Amino acid sequence: MATPNALPRISLSQQIKDQLLERIMQGELSPGARLIELKIAAEFSTSQAPVREALRELEAMGVIETLPNKGARVRTITNDELCQLYDVRAQLEAYATQLTTENGVPLKSKLKEIVRLMKKAAREEDSTAFAGHNSDFHRVIVKSSGNTVLLDLWENLNVQARTMTNVTRSRRNLMELADSHQPIIDAIASGNSKLANSLAKEHVLSNRPKSTI
Amino acid sequence: MATPNALPRISLSQQIKDQLLERIMQGELSPGARLIELKIAAEFSTSQAPVREALRELEAMGVIETLPNKGARVRTITNDELCQLYDVRAQLEAYATQLTTENGVPLKSKLKEIVRLMKKAAREEDSTAFAGHNSDFHRVIVKSSGNTVLLDLWENLNVQARTMTNVTRSRRNLMELADSHQPIIDAIASGNSKLANSLAKEHVLSNRPKSTI
């Protein structure tokens, strides 16, 4: 509807981008759904321009696909591509975890706290909160690697993985998943970077979807 | 069905993007240089809109940086970041080369041909052509990994590396650089994926800039 309260703090294109991303993450906009510029513009009571900007941003994130003169759709990712995404993420995270371990940054308490929050979310079966904490756990590690290029690539893959996989797990599964982070914490704290590398890799791969071949 | 003049009309934003990218690669637009939308629009005799689209594309490529309400500049990459970029690229290419080797795709003749072209460019001291063939060599390998996610990330890093490093080497250096690809070809052909992995990694790292710490 009309704009009751437009917060002019953020640019319109930014606001539109955030809204659309939220809808895609929530599954409100499912893969393959078309995104029509003028429709969206009308909905947000703006012109076409900021909508186009927002769509470009989302495309850069890999969340939507656009074809010249044909418009944008929510990206549909095949199971194959999702597997590939996890494979690459496993490599990047293994490397990041190794670097972080070598750096000797003290993360134990922070990571344990995040796992605690994960378990809390698991008990409450709040899978959205769980996913957030889960991302935080890995983000802290990748950020501590000190390699910003690596962090950027990881964020990119993470957004795609989270928008494309709408998994809702049982409470037991969530609890097990939370527990599965502990060995990584220990490896980092122990300073065994080679072990940290392989544990991180296995951790990501254990969550990889099944290959459908 | 085949219309005689099937010249694919490229969009204005695409043309502007290509032109700007060329200028950045050529060093005509140096890092830090401002990109003013209306100036560019005037130069290309277009309106502001396609220029903004082009700038968004270039930003997504990591070639320029934009700040809200403040405009766009050619990205300045610190030596540190460039080192990080090479480190990550080394990881990705090592993994890609390993996958390609495991896939058993026959690449020997194609890769040898590319090295031949590299040497030709080296003799002619055509460093632009050399850089192109060099990219081709690695792109063929990454593409043969069969992992499109990996390919996309690699292309992204490759563009950044090529726009940011304007290296012109001596003929001898170019020839040595061309030769340094041979071990990788052999490792892939031999099927020794672990060796291929480490050779590819070392190859990238050997071209890494010196850390300035």
Add this chain to the structure above:
DNA sequence: ATTTCAACGATTATCGATAATTTATTGACA
């Protein structure tokens, strides 16, 4: 009934102009 293709509706691409924001300039005042 099938094919062709012109006209139409829907949508994207681009335009020219205006509003909003940042940056530069000026001039009063201590």
Add this chain to the structure above:
DNA sequence: TGTCAATAAATTATCGATAATCGTTGAAAT
């Protein structure tokens, strides 16, 4: 002088409208 607020200039963000393009529909021709 030097500081700082007010103003002007430059530039980005957004608007509303038009042009270009794509897909579809339906009637004419075979």
